[in-house]
Amino acid sequence: MQRRMFVSLIAAAAAMSFGAGAAHAADPVKIGFIVKQPEEPWFQDEWKFADQAAKEKGFTLVKIGAQSGDKVITAIDNLAAQKAQGFVICTPDVKLGPGIVAKAKADGLKMMTVDDRLVDGTGKPIESVPHMGISASKIGNQVGQALADEIKKRGWDMKEVGAIKVSFEQLPTAHDRTSGAVETLTAAGFPAANIIDAPQAKTDTENAFNAANIAITKNPQFKHWVAFGLNDEAALGATRAAEGRGFKADNMIAVGIGGSESAINEFKKPSATGFFGTVLISPKRHGYETSLDMYTWITEGKAPPPLTLTTGALMERGNYEEVRKQMGL
Numbered sequence: 001m002q003r004r005m006f007v008s009l010i011a012a013a014a015a016m017s018f019g020a021g022a023a024h025a026a027d028p029v030k031i032g033f034i035v036k037q038p039e040e041p042w043f044q045d046e047w048k049f050a051d052q053a054a055k056e057k058g059f060t061l062v063k064i065g066a067q068s069g070d071k072v073i074t075a076i077d078n079l080a081a082q083k084a085q086g087f088v089i090c091t092p093d094v095k096l097g098p099g100i101v102a103k104a105k106a107d108g109l110k111m112m113t114v115d116d117r118l119v120d121g122t123g124k125p126i127e128s129v130p131h132m133g134i135s136a137s138k139i140g141n142q143v144g145q146a147l148a149d150e151i152k153k154r155g156w157d158m159k160e161v162g163a164i165k166v167s168f169e170q171l172p173t174a175h176d177r178t179s180g181a182v183e184t185l186t187a188a189g190f191p192a193a194n195i196i197d198a199p200q201a202k203t204d205t206e207n208a209f210n211a212a213n214i215a216i217t218k219n220p221q222f223k224h225w226v227a228f229g230l231n232d233e234a235a236l237g238a239t240r241a242a243e244g245r246g247f248k249a250d251n252m253i254a255v256g257i258g259g260s261e262s263a264i265n266e267f268k269k270p271s272a273t274g275f276f277g278t279v280l281i282s283p284k285r286h287g288y289e290t291s292l293d294m295y296t297w298i299t300e301g302k303a304p305p306p307l308t309l310t311t312g313a314l315m316e317r318g319n320y321e322e323v324r325k326q327m328g329l
């Protein structure tokens with residue numbers, strides 16, 4: 001009896017020294033989180049919430065920034081060499097889809113995508129890879145509605161308003177977001193001819209600034225401007241370009257998508273800027289939940305849901321703290 005107790009004590013001590021989660025004690029869980037633009041606050045936030053999941057569950061999170069296809073491939077190889085079992089990725093280019101899937105398979109890693117969904121050679125989403133993204137068209141509709149409401153509130157004549165559509169057509173979620181905004185804006189009576197396409201080369205503030213600058217320069221006929229794009233960086237770039245051309249808060253309404261630090265900093269400025277609002281989306285769901293999904297997949301063999309689309313809520317200068325709190329941020 002005493003001997004048996006001694007043996008089980010030793011077993012318990014051994015299990016403890018390997019850490020919690022005894023079933024995989026010899027094989028610690030390691031998960032990669034690869035993002036395309038690590039400097040962007042949205043991705044910093046995703047990482048922050050992924051870290052929270054890692055802390056709670058006791059796995060190791062490997063955060064990697066990969067701005068090109070080459071870097072993605074190197075990142076996957078590195079993860080395999082470090083004995084990671086899986087990764088979550090927001091790819092720098094969705095067309096890399098088949099290559100990334102093949103690489104993960106060759107290296108024996110589980111993968112799921114976040115934000116930007118991989119496409120195959122014909123441009124169709126790769127449905128075999130679990131994905132969490134935003135409900136892009138609906139959130140675009142919310143942006144368009146916010147713009148239309150504010151134009152009306154200010155009593156502007158829509159004929160005299162230009163709309164900068166900062167576009168990034170090669171990314172399906174970007175296309176869906178801006179199309180949603182256009183749809184709602186025109187349904188509210190905004191003239192389609194006043195929507196000026198401003199294609200950006202990359203989805204950051206600088207490229208949005210350059211794109212918007214050209215749009216404004218080429219269209220001196222407008223008295224007021226509104227702007228939208230796929231994220232806050234697009235709306236901010238357009239805001240800065242408009243400011244440079246003399247269109248400040250009272251003649252510019254930009255609405256972004258995101259609600260991370262770039263937007264908050266803008267709302268915190270002592271006086272209002274042309275960055276009127278943003279549709280807050282959840283970096284917590286996209287960072288915490290995806291990492292947890294991957295952890296469950298690795299430890300219990302239960303694959304994440306094939307497709308999860310998250311929602312957003314409009315927030316403005318006057319209510320951003322409240323709206324963020326409501327979303328648990």
Ligand code: FCA
Nearest residue numbers: 042090115116203230231
């Ligand atoms: C895309 C955009 C990001 C963010 C994310 C949810 O990846 O590039 O800015 O909006 O979707």
